[in-house]
Amino acid sequence: MVMVTVRKIRTWEEAMMVLAEGKQSLESLPKDLAAAIQAGKIPGSVVSRFLELEESRFFGWLMQFGGFRERLLADDLFLAKVGMECFVGMFTKTAAEYERRRENFFNELEVVFADVVMAIIADFMLVYLPAPTVSLRSPLARNAGTIAKFLHNCPDNAFQVALAGTSYSVLQRLGAIARNGAKLFAVGTASL
Structure with a gap:
């Protein structure tokens, strides 16, 4: 427990140093990102990436949306992957x-x-x-059900790297596969 607390403090200090170098404050950041930094969950590298993306008009606009912000911070090739998939899909569907x-x-x-x-x-x-x-993600309500708590504590992706102060069990990673599989099943069914 002490090791986790020390790691969170180091992560918080690192993130605050990056903010200071970028002449930014916690108040200038989106609330969810500021809360994660305050809790010591976000390393300085992610904060640095956020500040870089904010400088671009297009990426700055995309960073307003939580889902895009979370994905762009985790994978700098996310938009390239989306673009390639959509372009190839459009071309092949039109040809078909x-x-x-x-x-x-x-x-x-x-x-x-x-x-x-x-x-x-x-x-x-x-x-x-x-x-x-x-x-x-913000913390879940205390009166949430067991299944809701379990799914909330699962990573967003089965292969997601755990940030400071968190770790994922094999069962949680399997839960992520099940949750995302259900979402993908719903998308596939809706697109028929």
Whole structure:
């Protein structure tokens, strides 16, 4: 327990040093990120990455959305992966629709367009949902049920690196697979 507390203090000090170097304060950060830094969960490297991304107009805008912020902080190639998946999905779905419809392709363009848009949405979700994240979740309510507590304590991704002061058991990692599998099943079913 003492080791975890010392690690949290070191992580907090490291994050605060990066903020000071960047001439930022905790108050200037999003509340979830500031709370995670205050709790000693976020290392200086993640804070540094956040400050770098905030400088860009496009990434700064994306960082306003919690889901994108968590994924961009964890994986600097996240948007490239999403872009490639959506582009390839759009191209292959359009080619498949053309092969299927041939002469009627342009006559049924609205159906083709709807199918391609659905494929792009499904491809986006198939990359977005299981992507690694930097978990910035707030604590769960005390009166939450057992299953809700278990799923809340599971990592967002089965292969997620545990940040300072946290660790994941094999059962929690399996829970992450089950939770994300259920989400992906719902996306796949909705896109039919």
